[in-house]
Amino acid sequence: MKNTSNNMKKTILVALLGVACLASCKKDKKNVDTPPKSGSTLDLIRDSVFLYAKEAYYWYDGLPTYDAFNPRSFTGTDDLTALTKEVNAISQYKINPATGKPYEYYAPSAGEAKYSFIDQGEVSTELNGTNKDFGFAPLFNDANDLRIKYVYPGSPADLAGVKRGYRILSINGNSNITYDGPNGTNTQFVINAWANGTTISLVLKRSDTDLTPVTVTLNAASYSINPVLTYKTVDAGNGKKIGYIVFNSFTSDDNADPKLDAAFNYFQSQGITDLVVDLRYNGGGFVSTAEYIDNLIVPVAKNNTTMYTYHFNDLLVAGKQKLLYNQVRLDPDTKKLYNYGQFDYTVAGNTVPFTKKGSLAITRVFFIVTGSTASASELTINNLRPHLDVQLIGTTSYGKPVGFFDIDINKYEMYIPEFETQNSASQGGYYTGMAPGTADYPGVNDYDDPTKDFGDTTETLLSHAIHYVKLGTYALPSQRIQSLSTKQKTFSIEQSNAAAIELNRNKFSGMVFNKKLKLK
Known part of the structure; x- marks a missing residue:
């Protein structure tokens, strides 16, 4: 959560850029980082991106010197493109010994950062509960079968009657939308039209038996996000009742907590014995919201x-942060200023306890996951593993055990991993x-099923949980309900997951630290 207003942010920009340079121009015999004392605004921003990484990045010790890296060499068609190239380059230095590849290696597009990015405040706006887009997301159910995977209530797509499971026949008059690999022409066309456009025209089939396709034209617009797309209970018989909730984004506590309370109060009133938390498209968000849902469970x-x-890295633990003193924030409760340099970055100062909320009493929880399940979603799951029977259903998650707090540099916000959990x-x-x-991770590996609505008991992944609650085992392929999503697939599960990750590439995935750390 942003703890400073836009006006305050503007007032510290000049000081931030100047002090960033001066503080890091001091010679360190072991690692000399001496940028020029003058340059254009873009030069100073590029310098600051690198110098902040040299201090706060979780893998800072893999980075070269300023001269070797040469931040000012990164260019692009615009400033944000140049800065993105720089952030991508920073992400590729530190090698994970377990894989022999960078910790931030992104398989579909080697050289791009898996976690780090820089933007102009869009993520802060989204995570505080407001989107400005079409309000839906696409998913390849198979190479030649593009579907609507979710629709946010109150969004342009919702207001136009678009539903999860609808099949997309064409986009902006182009029917060449067959999946042709992560960097394929067709795939990139779909991504650009959906993620980067302000208007989109879709020809849709409302069901596989629908003989009359419909055309809808959507204009991107702002709307409030309800991260709880649906919740319900399923009677599994023999005194067993399942609570099911689709949680699609870890938005701020002000936005998310009341919606979570409503769902879990309902579950408590219904006396559920098992819980299914559907995080299949949840790319993460605020860590405080992850803590909140864990405390409910x-x-x-x-x-x-x-x-x-x-x-955190050893520089921060040792209190050697210089530039972070320039990251000034306003405490929304006390209305006093503080900065990231004042924090205690030790493990002892950053141990979070459970604080049980509500009276829900269960011993088992199922999480539905896919390659789009990332970061704060994975944190939620990992936190509960030692304390309950945690079962995972779906495909392999994204893999992001690191998170960040935002670093303000001029009009940009940089997100680079600063901690691991x-x-x-x-x-x-x-x-x-x-x-x-x-x-x-006990559970079952199986395809996502975007042909059925959330909560449909015949939907492949939810049906697995129901089968397990009833019989104590997962359904074999011959036993499960065969939906259209699992018949005659040309995609393997791995290909399906990779395609989903690539389509989700332009959307946020991460866990953002949004609580004031303990002061030293």
Whole structure:
């Protein structure tokens, strides 16, 4: 959550750029970083991007010197493109010994950052509960089958009657929308039309038996996000009742918590015995909201025990942060200024306990996940693993055990990993994702099913949870309900997951630290 107003942000820009240079121009015999004392505004911004990374980036120790990196060499068709190239370059230095590739290696497009990015405030706006887009997202159910995977209530798509499961036949008059790989012409056309346009025209089939396609034209517009797309209960018989909730974004507490309370109060009143949390398209958001949902789920006996810990780099732990003193924020409660340089970055100062909320008492929770399930979603899952029977259903998650706080540089906001999280059993490091149906993540690996609405008991992934609650095992392929999404696929599960990740590439995934850290 942003703890400073736009006006305050503007007042510190000149000081931020100037002090960023001066503070880091001091010679360090082990690692000399001496930028020129003058330059254009873009030059100073590029310098600041690198110098902040040299201090706060979780893998700062893999970065070269200023002269070797040469921040001012990064150019583009516009300033944001140049800065994005620089951030991508920073992300590729530190190698993960477990994979032999950079920690931020992104398989579909080597050289791009898997986690880091820079923008002009769009993420802050989105995570505080406001989107300005079409209000839907596409998903390849198969190479030649593009679907609507969700629609936000109150969005342009919702107001036009678009529903999850509708098949997209053409976009902006172009019917060449067959998946042709992550960097294919067709795939990139779909991404650009959906993620970067301000108007989009869709020809849709409302069902596979629908003989009359409909055309809708949508204009991007602002709307309030309800991150809880739906919730309901399912009677599984023999005294077993399942609570089901689709949670699609970890928006701010002010936005998300009341919606979560409404759902969990309903679950408590219905006496559910099992819970299914559908995070299949949830790319993350604020860590405080992840804590909130964990506190709703965790058993009361775990109250005041460790939920998870933050781990920052050794420079921050040792109190050697210079530039972060320039990251000034306004405490919304006390109305006093503070800055990121004042924080205690030790593990002891960053251990978060459970604080049980509500009276829900369950011993098992199912999480529905896909390659679009990232960061704060994975944090939510990981925090509960030592304390309940946690089952994962779906495809391998994105793999992001690191998070960030935003760094303001001129009109830009930079997000680079500054910390890693671990649960109370010291489990973390899931850089390659959480794979359902493995020793570490019990459950079942199966296709996403965008042909059915959320909560439909015949939808493939939800039906797995229902089968398990009833019989104590997951359905074999021959036993499960065969929906249209799982018949005669040309996609493998891995291909389906990769396509989904690529379509989601232009949307936020991450966990943002939005609470004031303990002061030193």
